[in-house]
Amino acid sequence: MSDPREPLRLSADRDLCAGAGMCALTAPEVFDQDDEEGLVVLLHPAPAPEHRAAARMAVGLCPAEAIALNSRDATDS
Amino acid sequence: MSRPPCPRRRTGCPLDPPAGLTALSDKPLRRMRYADGHMGWLVTGHATARAILADPRFSSRYELLHLPVPMEGMVSGELPPAPVGDIIGLDAPEHTRYRRLLTGKFTVRRMRQLTERVEQLTAECLDAMEQAGPTADLVEAFAQPVPALMICELLGVPYADRERFQGQVATIFDQTADAEAKGEAYTALLQYLGELVLAKRAEPTDDLLSDLTTSDLTDEELAGIGGLLLAAGLDTTANMLGLGTFALLSNPEQLDALRADPALAEQTVEELLRYLSVADPLPRSALEDVEVEGQVIRAGETVTISVQATNRDPHKFPDPDRLDIHRKATGHLAFGHGAHQCLGQQLARVEMTVAFPALFARFPTLRLAVPPQEVPLRDRSNIYGVINLPVTWDKE
Numbered sequence: 001m002s003d004p005r006e007p008l009r010l011s012a013d014r015d016l017c018a019g020a021g022m023c024a025l026t027a028p029e030v031f032d033q034d035d036e037e038g039l040v041v042l043l044h045p046a047p048a049p050e051h052r053a054a055a056r057m058a059v060g061l062c063p064a065e066a067i068a069l070n071s072r073d074a075t076d077s
Numbered sequence: 078m079s080r081p082p083c084p085r086r087r088t089g090c091p092l093d094p095p096a097g098l099t100a101l102s103d104k105p106l107r108r109m110r111y112a113d114g115h116m117g118w119l120v121t122g123h124a125t126a127r128a129i130l131a132d133p134r135f136s137s138r139y140e141l142l143h144l145p146v147p148m149e150g151m152v153s154g155e156l157p158p159a160p161v162g163d164i165i166g167l168d169a170p171e172h173t174r175y176r177r178l179l180t181g182k183f184t185v186r187r188m189r190q191l192t193e194r195v196e197q198l199t200a201e202c203l204d205a206m207e208q209a210g211p212t213a214d215l216v217e218a219f220a221q222p223v224p225a226l227m228i229c230e231l232l233g234v235p236y237a238d239r240e241r242f243q244g245q246v247a248t249i250f251d252q253t254a255d256a257e258a259k260g261e262a263y264t265a266l267l268q269y270l271g272e273l274v275l276a277k278r279a280e281p282t283d284d285l286l287s288d289l290t291t292s293d294l295t296d297e298e299l300a301g302i303g304g305l306l307l308a309a310g311l312d313t314t315a316n317m318l319g320l321g322t323f324a325l326l327s328n329p330e331q332l333d334a335l336r337a338d339p340a341l342a343e344q345t346v347e348e349l350l351r352y353l354s355v356a357d358p359l360p361r362s363a364l365e366d367v368e369v370e371g372q373v374i375r376a377g378e379t380v381t382i383s384v385q386a387t388n389r390d391p392h393k394f395p396d397p398d399r400l401d402i403h404r405k406a407t408g409h410l411a412f413g414h415g416a417h418q419c420l421g422q423q424l425a426r427v428e429m430t431v432a433f434p435a436l437f438a439r440f441p442t443l444r445l446a447v448p449p450q451e452v453p454l455r456d457r458s459n460i461y462g463v464i465n466l467p468v469t470w471d472k473e
Contacts, residue, residue: 019180020418025426026407028185035187038180061408063418065131 008052009070010059012042016066026061027054040066091454092324092353093398094385105390106370109381115143117379121386123393123410125370126359129380130415135361137417139166142360143379146252160263162301169416175302178292179420182285188423191227195431198226203439212446215466220319221311223432227424228310232303233277233284242269246308252457263304270300270307306421313356314425316455316462318432321349323452323463325433326445328400332437335402339434345402346429351409352400355461357384359413384410442471 010030019038023031029051032041047055059067093099098121105122120126129135140158159166164175206218213219225243229236248254248262273286274296281287286303294302325332335345359382363374374380388409389397412419419425437443445452446467453464 018416018418019176019184020412020420021183021185021423022418024185025423033184033186034181035184036181037177038182038184039177057407063131063414064416 008047008055010042010045010047010055010067011070012040012067014039014066016064018064018066020063022061022063023058023067026058027051030055031058031067042067091449091452092320092327092400094383094389098383098386099389099398106372109145111143111145111379113143115379117143117381118374119145120380120382121390122370123387123390126382126387126410127414129361129369130359130382130410130413130417132367132415133169134364134367135380136168136364137166137172137361138168141362141377141379143362145358145360145381160267160301162298162303163305164302165305165417172416175298176416176420178289178294179302179306182288183420183423185423188427191231191424192427192431194230195223195227195428196435199223199432199435202226203435207439210470211472212467212469215322215468216315216319216463217465219432219436220322220466221315223318224314224428225311227428228307231285231424232306232310233282233286234273234303234307238269242266242307243311246311249308250312250459252459266304266308267300270303271296274299274303309421310424312460313421314428316355316460317349317353317425317429319463319466320353320355320461321429321433322436322468323445323449323466324349324353324400325437326443327449331400331402335434336437336441339438341402342430342434343426344404344406345433346426347406347409348400348402348404349429350411351388351394351406353461354385354388354409354411356411356413356459357461358382359384382410384413440470443468444470
């Protein structure tokens, strides 16, 4: 298991999104759906420590591989 | 080595998959002979199923699929393409275009806003059931009307017309109905939706079908999509409520745990979805040669994903044949996976999360009115469930 204290960077791809809502269901503090198309809206690309476990779970549950975990090295700028 | 056909539903416990399917879980992907003689594949492993369902090299187009179980009166290999609006049988980009018009209507937020309304409809059904009691067919009194009332209201389909379309929907999912009867039922359903679409165009009301008339969808597309949403809304959650009640009554220690802590309702619903897997199986066909689990699935070969088996894969769910509402059942494939994952799943979750606890709170002494082995099963339907569930309770 990943260390929950480790910073987390997330990305979301609305072109891939199937609008199933698994992310908004699983990690509502981190992901939402827009009202028009129901596609993923990333609320917090770097979620607070208490929301990281749920965010990781949401990434694993996404049916369309539309949200991803990025390593800190790859995304820090 | 012989290539066995797809194991069929329920030879033992009505809540378990056929014996042949559970035994396959150590071999996630294997050859299977189809009804028309096609040599395709059967998937029983959870990880393999997920990978295939998320892979665009596997198609959902009906005309490319071979059926794992025969349909009466159908000659092999002649599945027609998806009728207009039946987006289950389409691939991207056509599927994506239609789906995007719908996903905004079924978001987590919008479905949760229906909670109070589902509570009201559920209470009304329970009132009627209680007054007519102390016996009932739970399917007729509760499992069918709760989701039917909600989907009708959401779509803008008059509930009073339910007698007209409920039978048509049942025929469409019935594996014993011949191809001609299915065709007639589908035509009749589309005819009904087509009339409704014209009425909504002329006089829009506050509902999903009226909303969609402002999109660029044609009348024919709208009727097809309306038919799909209606059928899916009527016959899926209803079977989960009926079979789920049967499952909980058959596992009294689980039911007691739910009664003791209604906060377990959400995870109970997930566990019932996993354990019962009523919408099964999911077929796909390879568009090109794809290597999976060290084997090559050739272009044109059909893969049947057994949702029941994958949801009882011991590598994913320890002690999988045990109904355990304390389990984290998330990650089950009861709603499918990939671009086609159930559009209405958040509605189904809200309906079940409300309905199960309300039922058991209203009738603390609810029990089967017949021996469990006499409960009639929908074992020849694409959506599994109980045909009736005779129940009784003590009147106060």
